[in-house]
Amino acid sequence: MNSLTIIEQLMNGVGLGLILFMMAAGLTIVFGVMDTMNLAHGSLFMFGAYFAATAYGITDSFTLSVLISVALTMLAGAILEILLVRRLYTRTHMNQVVATFGVILICNDLVKYIWGPAPIMAATPPSLSGSVTLLDGLDYPAFRLLIIAVGIVAAIALYFMMAHTRLGMLVRAGASNRTMTQLMGIPVRKVFTIIFVLGAALAGIGGAMMGPVTAVQVGMGDSFMIPAMVVIVIGGIGSIRGAFIAALLVGIVDTAGRAFMPALIAQVASPVIAADVGPALASVLMYVLMIVVLACKPTGLFPARG
Amino acid sequence: MPGNTTKTFAWVPLLGIILLAGFPYFSEFFGLDYYTGFVMRLMILMIIVTSLNFLLGYGGMIALGHAGFIGIGSYAMVALVEAGITSVWLLWLGATAITAIGAALIGLVVLRTRGIYFLMSTLAFAEMVYYVAVSLRRYGGDDGYILSTPLTFGFGFDPMDTNTLYAVVLAAFILAFAFFNRMVDSRFGKTITGIRDNPVRMQALGYPTFKLQLQAFVIGSAVAGLGGAMMMTQNGFISPTTIHWTHSAELMVIVALGGMGYKWGAILGAGLWGVLKEFLPQLTEYWHWPMGLLVILIILFAPNGLWALVSRESATQSGGLFKFIRRQA
Numbered sequence: 188m189n190s191l192t193i194i195e196q197l198m199n200g201v202g203l204g205l206i207l208f209m210m211a212a213g214l215t216i217v218f219g220v221m222d223t224m225n226l227a228h229g230s231l232f233m234f235g236a237y238f239a240a241t242a243y244g245i246t247d248s249f250t251l252s253v254l255i256s257v258a259l260t261m262l263a264g265a266i267l268e269i270l271l272v273r274r275l276y277t278r279t280h281m282n283q284v285v286a287t288f289g290v291i292l293i294c295n296d297l298v299k300y301i302w303g304p305a306p307i308m309a310a311t312p313p314s315l316s317g318s319v320t321l322l323d324g325l326d327y328p329a330f331r332l333l334i335i336a337v338g339i340v341a342a343i344a345l346y347f348m349m350a351h352t353r354l355g356m357l358v359r360a361g362a363s364n365r366t367m368t369q370l371m372g373i374p375v376r377k378v379f380t381i382i383f384v385l386g387a388a389l390a391g392i393g394g395a396m397m398g399p400v401t402a403v404q405v406g407m408g409d410s411f412m413i414p415a416m417v418v419i420v421i422g423g424i425g426s427i428r429g430a431f432i433a434a435l436l437v438g439i440v441d442t443a444g445r446a447f448m449p450a451l452i453a454q455v456a457s458p459v460i461a462a463d464v465g466p467a468l469a470s471v472l473m474y475v476l477m478i479v480v481l482a483c484k485p486t487g488l489f490p491a492r493g
Numbered sequence: 494m495p496g497n498t499t500k501t502f503a504w505v506p507l508l509g510i511i512l513l514a515g516f517p518y519f520s521e522f523f524g525l526d527y528y529t530g531f532v533m534r535l536m537i538l539m540i541i542v543t544s545l546n547f548l549l550g551y552g553g554m555i556a557l558g559h560a561g562f563i564g565i566g567s568y569a570m571v572a573l574v575e576a577g578i579t580s581v582w583l584l585w586l587g588a589t590a591i592t593a594i595g596a597a598l599i600g601l602v603v604l605r606t607r608g609i610y611f612l613m614s615t616l617a618f619a620e621m622v623y624y625v626a627v628s629l630r631r632y633g634g635d636d637g638y639i640l641s642t643p644l645t646f647g648f649g650f651d652p653m654d655t656n657t658l659y660a661v662v663l664a665a666f667i668l669a670f671a672f673f674n675r676m677v678d679s680r681f682g683k684t685i686t687g688i689r690d691n692p693v694r695m696q697a698l699g700y701p702t703f704k705l706q707l708q709a710f711v712i713g714s715a716v717a718g719l720g721g722a723m724m725m726t727q728n729g730f731i732s733p734t735t736i737h738w739t740h741s742a743e744l745m746v747i748v749a750l751g752g753m754g755y756k757w758g759a760i761l762g763a764g765l766w767g768v769l770k771e772f773l774p775q776l777t778e779y780w781h782w783p784m785g786l787l788v789i790l791i792i793l794f795a796p797n798g799l800w801a802l803v804s805r806e807s808a809t810q811s812g813g814l815f816k817f818i819r820r821q822a
Contacts, residue, residue, distance in 0.1 A: 286789050
């Protein structure tokens with residue numbers, strides 16, 4: 188375990204964290220402003236991955252395929268918002284969870300019908316399939332670097348939007364005091380739709396970027412959904428800044444756990460036990476992190492409502 | 494008033510019990526033996542969702558980790574079987590007790606949080622149980638555990654005989670249902686509902702709210718553990734996928750569909766969901782979307798669940814000020 192491995196794993200963690208951030212940002216805004224729990228956010232992520240994989244097959248241009256995928260995912264998000272989610276804003280969380288769980292069931296079948304039950308391959312564009320020598324002895328896959336770059340750009344763009352535009356101001360106002368914002372005469376319905384579609388766009392980018400790294404398969408978003416929820420809970424619901432920091436934290440903790448935990452345990456216990464317990468303990472780390480954070484700060488690190 | 498509806502329809506539960514008790518004879522007569530097992534699975538599911546309904550509907554504890562307790566119960570039973578116990582009664586008792594202890598420890602942590610944070614904490618613990626189960630190579634790890642030791646009921650009865658086990662499960666189902674119904678009407682149950690609606694006031698009135706909620710959480714979860722042990726006895730198999738969060742979500746969906754906070758709500762939901770899940774896959778490969786659509790339609794048109802449509806039972810859902818505030822928001 189030398190310093191190069193640590194740097195490499197750290198970068199993997201940051202990459203995972205940024206993907207989680209793209210999922211969590213949409214979730215946390217929708218939850219913070221509309222007080223709405225959208226389990227189907229993972230389905231938008233899945234659609235993003237499928238759209239991008241298909242578009243790349245047709246257009247043969249990675250940039251174009253990501254753009255097409257984001258546009259289509261935004262469209263899917265708009266349809267979802269107008270047909271269903273709009274009617275759930277004033278409902279209980281329980282209602283929202285159950286109805287959007289129904290959406291997951293429909294989306295998974297829809298994807299299975301269109302693309303088939305087997306995972307599809309999302310090809311890495313040839314120009315990005317090599318690796319880049321960052322340091323002497325550290326070759327890092329170019330595509331993973333792109334993920335990090337896209338994630339950072341998305342985070343900066345989102346920060347700029349939240350801090351310096353009128354829409355961002357409305358979002359922040361809505362997250363900290365929804366009723367008051369409405370009483371100030373803000374066209375809430377329109378803002379809600381825009382925010383939801385924005386969240387869908389981020390999920391779409393996340394899915395499109397994640398496609399070539401993991402298997403594009405039915406229900407792939409659901410496995411990102413729980414870590415993303417862990418992120419928004421650690422960060423404090425409604426807070427983009429909190430989501431960003433928590434996403435990096437969860438990404439790094441999870442990756443480091445998987446990379447180093449078995450070896451660490453092997454030093455104090457027999458290799459057999461380490462092989463059994465290591466991966467399990469690594470998978471559990473982010474939940475432990477969440478529970479520790481909640482034990483100290485019951486509303487997350489950066490609560491938006493204060 | 495709740496009392497009136499209970500009296501008018503007092504014959505319904507009785508008819509239900511008679512139908513359920515007669516079902517094995519019926520299915521044997523028509524050569525549908527397979528469905529005895531199916532109805533038994535349904536009854537175990539009903540025990541589990543009744544306990545979840547108590548937590549969600551009456552306790553206001555929106556927990557997304559119920560499958561975790563099913564898992565603790567099942568794996569506790571596995572451990573006890575491996576330790577040499579073969580009496581089903583002892584195994585079920587042990588599994589329930591171990592789940593109760595686990596729920597008490599978990600409850601100590603999760604009950605300090607509220608709302609979405611509570612939901613996520615319960616989910617986190619269920620996921621931990623999931624990963625522990627995956628890492629338990631002694632008990633099959635990822636592949637699950639197949640029960641190979643023959644179990645006994647004592648008195649010459651054989652739990653491997655479907656009809657015998659069916660009778661025991663039916664009795665357990667009736668007892669569990671009656672137990673929760675008595676409990677929600679008891680002083681304890683009313684206090685729990687009071688804490689759900691206004692914890693601050695209940696605390697000011699001198700109720701030890703944390704302790705009471707913990708007790709309710711332990712009772713609800715322990716029954717899920719018992720359900721897990723029963724599933725294990727019937728199927729002779731447990732795998733970690735049972736504990737996955739989607740299963741917890743499914744249980745939640747069942748309660749919400751049937752009617753959260755209604756005595757018969759969870760039973761109705763489990764019946765509907767169980768039957769659809771059994772028969773839809775026989776019709777089409779794409780059986781998820783009709784269920785999804787049904788879930789969405791029910792939530793849109795019957796926000797309090799199906800039982801709310803047919804029942805005049807006064808809603809035990811939290812209402813009043815809270816709903817008023819939501820409507821304004």
